[in-house]
Amino acid sequence: MTSNSAETLSRVVDELLAREGERRDGGKLTDLHPDLDLALAYRAQDELVARKLTAGERLVGAKLGLTSEAKQRRMGIDAPLTAWLTDAMAVTGPSVRLDELIHPRVEPEIVFIMGEDLAGPGVTPERALAAVEKVAAGYEVIDSRYTDFKFTLPDVVADNASSARFGISTSFFDPADLDLIAEEAVLRVDGKEVDRATGAAVQGNPAAALALAANDLGRRGKKLEAGWIVLTGGMTDAVFLHPGQTVSVDFATLGSVAVRGE
Template sequence: MGEPSQVQQEAAQRLLRAYETHTPIPPLTADYPELTVEDAYGIQLEQVRRWTEDGRTVVGHKVGLTSAAMQKQLGVTEPDFGHLFADFVYAEHEPIPADRFLQPRVEPEIAFVLKSPLAGPGVTVTQAIAAVDYVLPALEVVDSRVADWKITLADTIADNASSGGYVLGSTPTPLHEVDLRLVGCVFHRNAQVIGTGAGGAVLGSPITSLVWLANTLGALGTTLEAGEVILPGSVTAMSPVAPGDTFTATFAGLGSVTARFAQS
């Protein structure tokens, strides 16, 4: 993508201000109704440029809008992507400060860790599989800088695909030991089951999500690098967060992962 337009720079500044002031903003599409998907990615990438200039490090990518229900809700037919930064990572034993976020929600995912680069376009399923080092159970903390989560596709793309943070489990599993489509998940909030799902909820297979990401980023000149963490999409509906909440996702054959939020 070329230099950001004035509208893209203005919109990026609005989102950056939401982070700085800890105050959600109205949907960008309310003031910029003609905002396209390409515009929205330009806004996201302008923020990424400023963050990396400030010393933050990209450690991976996420894919959103992978479920049929979410695609129908936003009237889209393909996913979106965002960037993951080093300061998004929380350890399982580490209480996550809920007040770091604006409107946090949690969703369970099967994370990929890459052992070799993936450079699209043209990446195939077999190439994607060969590039994966292992998978891990994960919980993503999604967040929105748009008030009340009143987002369109362009709004969430511009807002770094509603990224916030993530927790990884500690039990790596090689791909050949599991069929990701069939991996079942039970999602608990404070010891109560709030959702169940399977890997097949993510575009039929999380591998499909990884291929889409590699090819979509490749068309923009970006390579998925060795060591990157890829969050391919949620296997259940997301859950809102309150201070003091504990979430656990248990994946058949992959183990479990827990995210604990600090009391306010």
């Protein structure tokens, strides 16, 4: 990495952490730093999470972003990406404090709990699914540090794929007993249906999304680890979470999850 690239990386991470800490958004960092390409953005993502770990957070898994066509259309992006989950992002109760976030949105997720390590390259969907111990219903609360969720692919990669919070159900299922491609999720806001999709919306198959994550991390010299949580990507477009509002997801087989904005 050149000295200029190192300086860009440091400034990008400083700014993203400042925006998150101060609950404010801002313009695209690629406008300020034209050298922020995808490779440098992933380095920035790793540095951003490393600083969180140094501050006391613990790495608990990984996530895929923009795996569905709906999300890609919404964000003007044409490729999925990988990012990290820490324990500070986990929602353990029925609600999320909105004063800790900027402009949160909720999306339904099929969640994998890894039973063994999984490392690319060359991971197939079949191999990926064989490494999964159990499957759960889940949701992710995304919260971009960019104004109006407007960003390029390097911008959102550096921002750890708009990560903020996530929740998973307490019911778990053997992947061998599920048709993940056909698994349907119905997204509701205060009980009213606003969207629905099946697992096919996630790279055609959630197991394919998992393989993509393993192979992408493998190219970066990293792997998915046993015990990790993996969010396979939003199945539908995300909906805003407002104070006093409840967003719920009812899955055909996996059960239900819900989160309320406080």
